[in-house]
């Protein structure tokens with residue numbers, strides 16, 4: 336079978352790990368794979384917190400409700416949807432474009448203008464007031480035109496960012512698997528306390544999941560993997 340498909344199919348959520356060290360090189364490869372995932376408007380609206388020291392791992396595992404994958408992992412990665420990074424991201428991209436001969440000045444200016452409009456469209460505004468204006472405008476526009484609805488409220492923007500963050504998480508897990516280690520995604524955690532521990536701001540950050548990384552314990556027997564049949568999850572038109 337194709338090697339990539341094999342890696343995807345062999346990945347399991349591992350619940351007990353044995354202690355192994357994850358080298359800096361491996362950590363970098365895994366995180367690098369994560370950031371290569373596709374993201375909406377290429378905005379990469381996330382930040383990963385790699386928790387690798389014993390003391391911090393113990394603290395974070397406790398906030399993951401003391402779950403076994405967290406307690407036994409070699410590292411914990413907290414994947415955070417970050418909606419406060421738009422300005423820095425678009426500035427980073429336009430600076431990068433200026434270093435490349437492929438992009439003309441007009442193309443760069445076009446990107447900067449689109450990014451500015453995007454930033455405005457993605458603002459919920461004070462008390463969500465701008466979200467109401469956007470809802471009304473797009474509702475009217477949609478009466479006579481095919482339009483895509485931008486995220487309106489702060490909650491919508493977090494939902495938007497969560498999609499791209501989750502794709503990066505899957506890349507991260509598949510990369511780990513390809514490198515011979517295992518993972519367990521977890522959404523069982525105390526979000527308020529974990530956010531506080533990491534110094535996150537509820538205005539801009541939302542924890543999407545925590546990924547436990549380590550080497551599957553020899554003693555751990557994963558249950559057989561069940562999936563809904565293909566026809567229950569797919570509609571071919």
Ligand SMILES: Cc1cc2nc3c(=O)[nH]c(=O)nc-3n(C[C@H](O)[C@H](O)[C@H](O)COP(=O)(O)O)c2cc1C
Nearest residue numbers: 346347348349350402404519520521522523544560
């Ligand atoms: C978003 C998400 C949250 C999850 N949360 C937890 C969790 O808190 N604890 C846990 O042990 N497993 C968690 N899992 C792992 C699932 O239980 C597991 O992926 C599922 O049972 C299928 O098993 P498999 O991944 O081995 O095929 C989570 C998976 C996902 C995708």
